[in-house]
Amino acid sequence: xxxxxxxxxxxxxxxxxxxxxxxxxxxxxxxxxxxxxxxxxxxxxxxxxxxxxxxxxxxxxxxxxxxxxxxxxxxxxxxxxxxxxxxxxxxxxxxxxxxxxxxxxxxxxxxxxxxxxxxxxxxxxxxxxxxxxxxxxxxxxxxxxxxxxxxxxxxxxxxxxxxxxxxxxxxxxxxxxxxxxxxxxxxxxxxxxxxxxxxxxxxxxxxxxxxxxxxxxxxxxxxxxxxxxxxxxxxxxxxxxxxxxxxxxxxxxxxxxxxxxxxxxxxxxxxxxxxxxxxxxxxxxxxxxxxxxxxxxxxxxxxxxxxxxxxxxxxxxxxxxxxxxxxxxxxxxxxxxxxxxxxxxxxxxxxxxxxxxxxxxxxxxxxxxxxxxxxxxxxxxx
Amino acid sequence: xxxxxxxxxxxxxxxxxxxxxxxxxxxxxxxxxxxxxxxxxxxxxxxxxxxxxxxxxxxxxxxxxxxxxxxxxxxxxxxxxxxxxxxxxxxxxxxxxxxxxxxxxxxxxxxxxxxxxxxxxxxxxxxxxxxxxxxxxxxxxxxxxxxxxxxxxxxxxxxxxxxxxxxxxxxxxxxxxxxxxxxxxxxxxxxxxxxxxxxxxxxxxxxxxxxxxxxxxxxxxxxxxxxxxxxxxxxxxxxxxxxxxxxxxxxxxxxxxxxxxxxxxxxxxxxxxxxxxxxxxxxxxxxxxxxxxxxxxxxxxxxxxxxxxxxxxxxxxxxxxxxxxxxxxxxxxxxxxxxxxxxxxxxxxxxx
Numbered sequence: 219x220x221x222x223x224x225x226x227x228x229x230x231x232x233x234x235x236x237x238x239x240x241x242x243x244x245x246x247x248x249x250x251x252x253x254x255x256x257x258x259x260x261x262x263x264x265x266x267x268x269x270x271x272x273x274x275x276x277x278x279x280x281x282x283x284x285x286x287x288x289x290x291x292x293x294x295x296x297x298x299x300x301x302x303x304x305x306x307x308x309x310x311x312x313x314x315x316x317x318x319x320x321x322x323x324x325x326x327x328x329x330x331x332x333x334x335x336x337x338x339x340x341x342x343x344x345x346x347x348x349x350x351x352x353x354x355x356x357x358x359x360x361x362x363x364x365x366x367x368x369x370x371x372x373x374x375x376x377x378x379x380x381x382x383x384x385x386x387x388x389x390x391x392x393x394x395x396x397x398x399x400x401x402x403x404x405x406x407x408x409x410x411x412x413x414x415x416x417x418x419x420x421x422x423x424x425x426x427x428x429x430x431x432x433x434x435x436x437x438x439x440x441x442x443x444x445x446x447x448x449x450x451x452x453x454x455x456x457x458x459x460x461x462x463x464x465x466x467x468x469x470x471x472x473x474x475x476x477x478x479x480x481x482x483x484x485x486x487x488x489x490x491x492x493x494x495x496x497x498x499x500x501x502x503x504x505x506x507x508x509x510x511x512x513x514x515x516x517x518x519x520x521x522x523x524x525x526x527x528x529x530x531x532x533x534x535x536x537x538x539x540x541x542x543x544x545x546x547x548x549x550x551x552x553x554x555x556x557x558x559x560x561x562x563x564x565x566x567x568x569x570x571x572x573x574x575x576x577x578x579x580x581x582x583x584x585x586x587x588x589x590x591x592x593x594x595x596x597x598x599x600x
Numbered sequence: 601x602x603x604x605x606x607x608x609x610x611x612x613x614x615x616x617x618x619x620x621x622x623x624x625x626x627x628x629x630x631x632x633x634x635x636x637x638x639x640x641x642x643x644x645x646x647x648x649x650x651x652x653x654x655x656x657x658x659x660x661x662x663x664x665x666x667x668x669x670x671x672x673x674x675x676x677x678x679x680x681x682x683x684x685x686x687x688x689x690x691x692x693x694x695x696x697x698x699x700x701x702x703x704x705x706x707x708x709x710x711x712x713x714x715x716x717x718x719x720x721x722x723x724x725x726x727x728x729x730x731x732x733x734x735x736x737x738x739x740x741x742x743x744x745x746x747x748x749x750x751x752x753x754x755x756x757x758x759x760x761x762x763x764x765x766x767x768x769x770x771x772x773x774x775x776x777x778x779x780x781x782x783x784x785x786x787x788x789x790x791x792x793x794x795x796x797x798x799x800x801x802x803x804x805x806x807x808x809x810x811x812x813x814x815x816x817x818x819x820x821x822x823x824x825x826x827x828x829x830x831x832x833x834x835x836x837x838x839x840x841x842x843x844x845x846x847x848x849x850x851x852x853x854x855x856x857x858x859x860x861x862x863x864x865x866x867x868x869x870x871x872x873x874x875x876x877x878x879x880x881x882x883x884x885x886x887x888x889x890x891x892x893x894x895x896x897x898x899x900x901x902x903x904x905x906x907x908x909x910x911x912x913x914x915x916x917x918x919x920x921x922x923x924x925x926x927x928x929x930x931x932x933x934x935x936x937x938x939x940x941x942x943x944x945x946x947x948x949x950x951x952x
Contacts, residue, residue, distance in 0.1 A: 240761050250838040264763070264913060353838045355910025357829060362663040428830050431915055526867050581763065582839050582912045 219289030236540040246275045248266040250353045253595030269573045276599035284559035297384035300597035305338035306538040308388035312535035314545040326419045327392040338503040342539035343494040353589035392518025394461040431486035437575045437587035452543025456493045463537035473508045487590040524554040540564040565593040605885045609725045648861040659830035663908040689850035700753035705752025706852045710859040712745040716866040723879045723886035734795035746772040764843025768834045774920035775824040781928035782817035785935040799878030808875040813931045815875045821913030822867040829905040831915045868897035
């Protein structure tokens, strides 16, 4: 397959000019590898012949660390996985423990969980969109527009849990603390503003000739390939596969909300961007519905600090902003620490497609494709 | 009024006359030339600092932030502070670099960027050398700078730098042609390559009215020529980190920056001279008019930089060869047709 692409695109090889291939080490210190990703590119001029992704520069032994901490302590570790997505990390972990112990979470807590999860989705998509355009070479204007809105959501998060990045807000059986009086009006005001701000961001990007030239038809991920690589989230939906755990494997309160599953057509870089922008609008709708239905009540069931789940295993699945994410936890029934914790990291799985998407394209397309896959190294390396 | 309009020319002449009392004429000429060039160098350096400050500040406001505001009022001294910092930094030459080529690269880049101003008329008679091939000189000197890019990229012994240098050459080859072709229309209208003649020919209407297509092509090709967004693949910080000057540090790095902003200003200055009536304008002194117009064009460049991402290197070249060159040729054809006597007769006949 890759040889075919090469034969058609590589004029230097066609003309039988004696060229020398160069190996270019992109990263681990590079402005657009989203942290410490390393890609070893083999180039023929500007054309990519091979790309090898090298991981592990941010490995912290998360899964092993979880075996040392108690079930409750581990929640704060999950914050550090995908740091643009801490709320959903919390949720996926807590959900696995709750599944193991058969706990019913109070309704108000569930609603707040949905709200936090969707806000976090907006944050993640905003950051991804901003970085994506910056990686295409813009002077960070869209990035700063996106971060301006992200800032407001971070303020909201700070109001509920006191932290702006690592929230540690979810607890087994509920949430850490309730929202206070001023929070909902502020959230509502923000939600009113947000669509126009997303329009503003879109005005810079969606119709931009340069972006269209760079992103349309580049890095095309076919639906078959998207499925066989087990991609999920915006990446698989951009390829035209309408797969969304919130609808297909309903969890929490999602069946109560009305929202669309956004899909793209071509599976190229542009579609992945566009799906994310549309999903932000859907998230706003979900939050608005959740705010309308939000009941009063407790936000946590009374629970001991250290839990000892019965022996067994559980696998949680939730729809994170980057894709399907979940935790697989095994308990031996005697310890207050899990016997084994494993995360399904969407970012890591999406990096698997990178090589096949970039072979035959230019160096600049590697950066653009990488940005559209939205990897966060905290989660990739764990 | 007349005195203020020509103040710099008068000062130069007065000094020349005073020196002429006790020095031979050739020496006077040499001293005056050195004086003019030093004053000019000082002006350009300060101007580049202002450009950097203006660019950072403008982009900052476009992005909803404040930009530099710590050093001096409105952060005006930020560029000075940066320059001092760069001057005192360690000057590193990579171990496996080709040392002499490495050192020569920035010198060539900055000197060619400066030489373009040699023929630039800042006012009536305010020109260092009013060559009769002025515009040809400016364009050809500007393209020599590419050799400096290639030298610094090649000698750095760094793959990113090599890629940047190769991109610079590829870009120059594709963009020099539409750039020159877009100027030909103006030259045909004036009948001279001399910059002062071109300015004087625009005392009535600016050539941007007669040559709108020529101006657009010149502006786009000029952006590519000076490696500014959206054609900054040569330095492309998100792809090849900094391109040809990735290995440079300290003052050599600063020199590249200097050259970049000077060529941006030069490109805007040529655009003003060719299409916007040069230094001509009512009320204000000519040099003020000239700088105003050039800064306005430079502001548009900043604006573009804040808005657009970068195109890909092959797309840029395709655009140059498939779109700009045919359009430039069409522009030359149209200009030639309008200049034909039978067309002039037709217009006059219709007017009657």
